Amino acid sequence: MTDPLLAALEDIAGAAHLVVDAAAMAPYLADWRGRFTGRARAVVLPADTGEVARIVSACAAARVPIVPQGGRTGLVLGSVPDASGTAIVLSLRRLNRIRHIDPANRTMTVEAGCILYDIQQAALEAGMLFPLSLAAEGSCTIGGNLSTNAGGTAVLRYGNTRELCLGLEVVTAQGQVWDGLRGLRKDNTGYALRELFIGAEGTLGVITAAVLKLYPEPKAVLSALVALDSPQAALGLLALMQDRCGAALTGYELMSDFCLRLVAAQFPGLPKPFAAHYPQYALVELSSTESEDHAAELIESSIGAALDAGIALDAVLATSGAQSLGLWQLREHIPLAQAAAGKNIKHDISLPVSNIPAFIEQTGAALQAAFPGCQLVCFGHLGDGNLHYNLAPPEGLGHDSFLAHQESVNRIVHDSVAAFGGSISAEHGVGALKRDELPRYKSAVELDMMRAVKAALDPLGIMNPGKIL
Amino acid sequence: MTDPLLAALEDIAGAAHLVVDAAAMAPYLADWRGRFTGRARAVVLPADTGEVARIVSACAAARVPIVPQGGRTGLVLGSVPDASGTAIVLSLRRLNRIRHIDPANRTMTVEAGCILYDIQQAALEAGMLFPLSLAAEGSCTIGGNLSTNAGGTAVLRYGNTRELCLGLEVVTAQGQVWDGLRGLRKDNTGYALRELFIGAEGTLGVITAAVLKLYPEPKAVLSALVALDSPQAALGLLALMQDRCGAALTGYELMSDFCLRLVAAQFPGLPKPFAAHYPQYALVELSSTESEDHAAELIESSIGAALDAGIALDAVLATSGAQSLGLWQLREHIPLAQAAAGKNIKHDISLPVSNIPAFIEQTGAALQAAFPGCQLVCFGHLGDGNLHYNLAPPEGLGHDSFLAHQESVNRIVHDSVAAFGGSISAEHGVGALKRDELPRYKSAVELDMMRAVKAALDPLGIMNPGKIL
Structure with a gap:
């Protein structure tokens, strides 16, 4: 050399x-x-x-x-x-050891390069649950999950990655090792440095290890697919389920009929839970640390109440783990069906839950006005206010021609998100892709503080430049 | 002027x-x-x-x-x-408006000067729960709770104040207003500024308003007092309760027999749940969003299992809200009984839960060696690893004479906390009181990063100088 x-x-x-x-x-x-x-x-x-x-x-x-x-x-x-x-x-791929599991403290100390799936399995082998779960779990590393504050399907109950981490080991931009590998649920001895490095996308330092929280493993996890008239009805069902089930409600996903038609067209072998079509569907997941009977009784009585109240139009309750899996496969095949049908213009957005019905209605109308016949693939983690709001071209228009409109589509969607008090990146982060969008939607005061923090911790500007800021 | x-x-x-x-x-x-x-x-x-x-x-x-x-x-x-x-x-006392409640988003926007109790009440009136609860709730303000990342008795289930807040409004050290009043459960568009201001004890800026998370109000809250042989048994009971009850376990407090004797001596009118004395007691609280029957069945079966397994020695289950209150009064009167008996040397510490039995044993022995006959008033939020580890003088020694030894007592306790991977301030913060202790227990790398963040956001050093750093 x-x-x-x-x-x-x-x-x-x-x-x-x-x-x-x-x-x-x-x-x-x-x-x-x-x-x-x-x-x-x-x-x-x-x-x-x-x-x-x-x-x-x-x-x-x-x-x-x-x-x-x-x-x-x-x-x-x-x-x-x-x-x-x-x-x-x-x-960081070679830093892939699980250093320590502390069952009585319900924590696990892992290196940044550990694959998320391996961490989930190690937790299960210790009789506990590490709840972070997302589509890339077989390939993504916990260091990346931490650096992007990954979300996924269990946020409703367990929070984002930031809330699943008690301590960090970080190599600073100066090449020093900060040993912040604390396994404490309460510690008020100074600034929230752990929280700051989490979600910083590698722009402030390098996360090399972390202390993760573990949870009791549920004795049963049951799901149901509920047919609904509208996003407003989905909010009504969410409120009813939360009031009756509390923390036992561990998942709440919204899918439009168009999403399920797309899945059915691309993957005809998957289950078709309803004979009829309904405008919207909620995939509801309940977990019980008590028993399968408890989970079954709770989901039946809650959805029964929603049917009685006219909030839900119809429902399919999975009575086994395999049936639950089938329902989740419908949800998980939406992105795959989209990809198979051709490229979409995608958005990872969040909103106050209460604003979602009006957002969906008004943004859809604005997009139809600008791109008549465009097709909305709208699904996501409704319980967290997080929508994957993707757009397919009008029938007849090629996907590549439609992608040429990406910038104007983004402008309509992101301006609407901002008007409804939302975020243009719910769980994916900013990276280089949304960096230039940020100044349009964040105040100068906030950007100035972010730049000051960046300059304070990485004065040479060598950590992942061009990302976020 | x-x-x-x-x-x-x-x-x-x-x-x-x-x-x-x-x-x-x-x-x-x-x-x-x-x-x-x-x-x-x-x-x-x-x-x-x-x-x-x-x-x-x-x-x-x-x-x-x-x-x-x-x-x-x-x-x-x-x-x-x-x-x-x-x-x-x-x-901030005059900034005391509840600006907005959004039931479907389960959020409340409040000004910094709102009294915690008033916020709790407003949430209940809206049919929801704001779970932050601590002894000073009738006087403390949410701005102070946020600035100190207050803990309290519900952390086991709901987290510290940082985890109960979705958005902030802050006046920066330059006198600019940062409108970060977002009501979003997912937002990955940059650095964790909200988390940074929370717990900064007013040294980085002034919190003027916040968006708080609300939760479904439990339909029943039941408590039990469980007699135990040792802190190790308290850990066994905690694990059993968490495995069986999951998030329904909303409180888990440890108290030594000495604590309850102190309460009985000072407040003879309070309930005496057991005829015999046991070395330790756990106060267990269960909340159910389902029904009082569900809560009762769950607490009975769980504590029954603990008795059968020999983890618990005896137990008193409150069968009504009034009985629950009586048990909590025992816990809440410990600090009052201490104060009535004379001044103590107090510590607000946290440890990995798994280290608590060894910490209690070894630290107690070190203190007995240094101050023979000193009396330990050890109680706290065991589920969070948070102990209030207070020391009363040996019989016959005056409280004021004992207080003269405060520095050497602190040194023994805090050095032991550090050796067991703990924190010298679990939930009270650093302020001016523990500022000089910090450099002994935090690495130079961490202190340097804290100083860099302070200089970045408050370059003139005018925000609450002499606190934390």
Whole structure:
């Protein structure tokens, strides 16, 4: 190595863990959705926190940018380098040990490169639940989940990733190790640094390990699909279920009829729960730490009450785990059905739950006015106010031609989100993809504070530049 | 007013809301526990956020320190000025409107000066629960609760104050208004500024309003007092209750026999649940959103299982709200009984739950070796790992003579807390009281990051100086 920085990195991580060959680097540079491929000076894969610290120090000394990377499943271009070819990609994949499980404290200490699925399994083997669950769980790493404050399907009950983490180990932008691996549920001894690094998308430092919260494993998880007249009715059912079931309500997903028609067309082998069609459907999940009987009685009585009150039009209750899985497959196949039908213009938005019906109505009308016949694929985590609000072209218009309108579609949707008090990124983060959107929707006061925090913790500006800010 | 700053403040808030007279200022300057009285240049009571912003701007222009103040019930000298007499006390008490309740979103927007009790009541009137609950709830303000990330008795189920807040309005140290009053359960559009201001004890800016989370109101809340052999048995019972009851377990308090003897001696009119004495007691609280029958069945079967397994020695189940209240009165009278018996040396500590039995044993032994016969008043929120670990003098030694040993007692206790991976401030904060303790127990890396954040958001250092850092 004649390049002194690369020679230093090789010295730290070993030649086998420094990738400089273009072909070998390629898998680390491509966006998950295949929209963009960046360039890098090298990819380095350290073995442990000490090596991460030495790598960051070497890059800081050379003023070379660092792009921390986990499973590279992010959807906003947060974990791939830009096109300049100046950055070092720092892959955390080799930091993949589960360091410790403390059953009595209900915590697990894991390294950043652990795959989410492996963490879920380790928790189950210890008789407990790590509730974070999302589509990419077989590939994504906990470091990436933490850095993007990942959401998923269990937020209603357990919160976002930030709420599932008690402590962090971080390599700072100066290459120092902060040992904040505390397993405490109460600790008021200073500023919320843990919360700050979580969701910072690698722009403030590198998360190398974390203490995660574990929960009692439910004895039964049962689901139901409920047919509804409107998003307003879905809100009514949500309120009724929460009032009756409290924390036992662990999932509440909304899907429009168009979503289920799309799934049925692309995946005809999946269950068809209803003979008739209804405007909207809620997928409801109940978990009981008591018993399967308790879960069954609770879901039956609650949905029975919703039918009696005219809030629900019809319902299918899964009476077994396999049936539950079938209902969830309908929900999980919506993005796959979309992809199979052709590219969509996608939005990951959140709103105050109370504003969702009016948002859906008014935004849909604005989009129809601008793009007559466009087709809305609207589904998501209604209980958290999080919609995946995607747009397919009008019948007859090609998907690629429609994608040319992406910017004007985004403007209509995001302006409407802002008008209804929502967020243009509910759970995916900002990355490079939404960076230029941010100044339109965040106040100058907030952006100034964010820039001040960034300058305070990463004064050289080497941590994942061009992301978020 | 010949003092130009005071003239400016009078102009902003009105003469009736600027206090400069020494006698009139006195109530704003005294520590809640009566250990310290500070001095101030003036006390100002603005009417709204706009006035707060103008006051902070005026103080910033004059480089004059500001001490934000709520209900002044804090226990670490965080909300009173120091002895220099240079600071302006900024009382938020007049910002006391509940701005908005959004039932479908389960949120409430409140101003910083609202009394916690009034917020709890407003939530109940709207048919929902705001779960934050602590001894000072009749006097403390939500602004203070947020600024100290208050804990209390419901953390096990609902989290600390930080987890109960979705959005903030803040006047920055530059006197700008940040409108972060979002009512969103998912929002990944940048750094965790909300989390950062919460728990910052007014050292980064002034919280003027907040969006709070509301929860379904339980249909029944039942308690039981369980007699136990040891802290280890209390951990066993906690695990059993969590596995069986999940989120229905909303409270889990530990009390030693010495605590209950103290209460019985000072308050002989309170209930005496057991004829015999046992080493430890757990006060267990269950909430059900389903029905009183469900809560009763669940608490009976769970505690029955604990008795059968030999984890519990005896138990008293409250069969009514009034009986539950009686059991909680025992718990709530411990601090009062302590105060009546004479001054104690107090600690508000947290530990990984799994370390509590060894901590209690080893720390008790170290204290007995140093102060033979000293008496431990150890109780607290075991489910959160939070102990109020207080020390009364040996029989015969006066309380005041014992208080002279406060520094050496603190050293033994806090060093032991650190050795067991704990925190020297679980829920009270740092304030001025524990500021000098912090560098002993926090790494230089963490303190440097805290100082960098402080300098970034409050470059003039005018926000509550001398607190935390």
